[in-house]
Amino acid sequence: MLQIESLSLSYRDTRVIDDLDLSIKRGESLAIVGPSGAGKSTLLSYLYQQLKQDAALCSQSQGLVDGLSVFHNVYMGALARHSAVYNLLNLAWPMAGRRQEVELLCRELYLDAPLHKPVSSLSGGQRQRVALARALYQEKTTFIGDESFSALDPVMAQRLLSLVKARHETVIMVLHDSELALSHFDRIIGLSDGKLVLDKPASLLDGEQLACFFDTQMATS
Numbered sequence: 001m002l003q004i005e006s007l008s009l010s011y012r013d014t015r016v017i018d019d020l021d022l023s024i025k026r027g028e029s030l031a032i033v034g035p036s037g038a039g040k041s042t043l044l045s046y047l048y049q050q051l052k053q054d055a056a057l058c059s060q061s062q063g064l065v066d067g068l069s070v071f072h073n074v075y076m077g078a079l080a081r082h083s084a085v086y087n088l089l090n091l092a093w094p095m096a097g098r099r100q101e102v103e104l105l106c107r108e109l110y111l112d113a114p115l116h117k118p119v120s121s122l123s124g125g126q127r128q129r130v131a132l133a134r135a136l137y138q139e140k141t142t143f144i145g146d147e148s149f150s151a152l153d154p155v156m157a158q159r160l161l162s163l164v165k166a167r168h169e170t171v172i173m174v175l176h177d178s179e180l181a182l183s184h185f186d187r188i189i190g191l192s193d194g195k196l197v198l199d200k201p202a203s204l205l206d207g208e209q210l211a212c213f214f215d216t217q218m219a220t221s
């Protein structure tokens, strides 16, 4: 699906991704781990740029429009699937079918906030689920997520990850949770200072081998 060779990325004079080789196969679930500043988000946005025709991105910054409702924010995921006129009409006067779709999706994500509520009044975990719903509503074959579950408890994170995997052929995610990476992903890659220092099937790894890729575990070890 994607083959990257000798990739280097910089911000001004600072090298953030350094001489990285990576291939990703269709159908894989790939977790990206690494301490803060290792270059995970930079690599993820590069992957999205390469795959965006078929991929939905759920980024760390979320990109929600605070003044707009849950419905409007989620519906934005479908803008590319409809004509401009249809979108304008539907954003002004939401159609029953679209409302039902968004409502059902929110229910599947255990998001109990009313659809008309502005996202500015939601909790961090609710906002994260609105961003997730918008990405799922794009109905792409690949999901690219940057710490998409960081504001949720581990049980909820596992439920939502299962849902994301059921709806996408390929899943690529930056994770800050070694349990989740080990239990739900086929393959784990680890970054350190912009270099790819780990690339193994999750079945060959354990929590101890991953500890150095997580800031909290580094701080407590």
Ligand SMILES: Nc1ncnc2c1ncn2[C@@H]1O[C@H](COP(=O)(O)OP(=O)(O)OP(=O)(O)O)[C@@H](O)[C@H]1O
Binding pocket: 011, 016, 034, 035, 036, 037, 038, 039, 040, 041, 042, 043
């Ligand atoms: N827009 C930017 N301008 C300048 N430097 C940046 C920018 N974005 C990221 N960087 C730098 O690039 C490096 C890697 O950042 P990146 O966000 O990719 O790391 P990360 O592994 O995702 O970190 P975190 O886990 O904290 O989100 C960091 O040193 C960061 O300061």
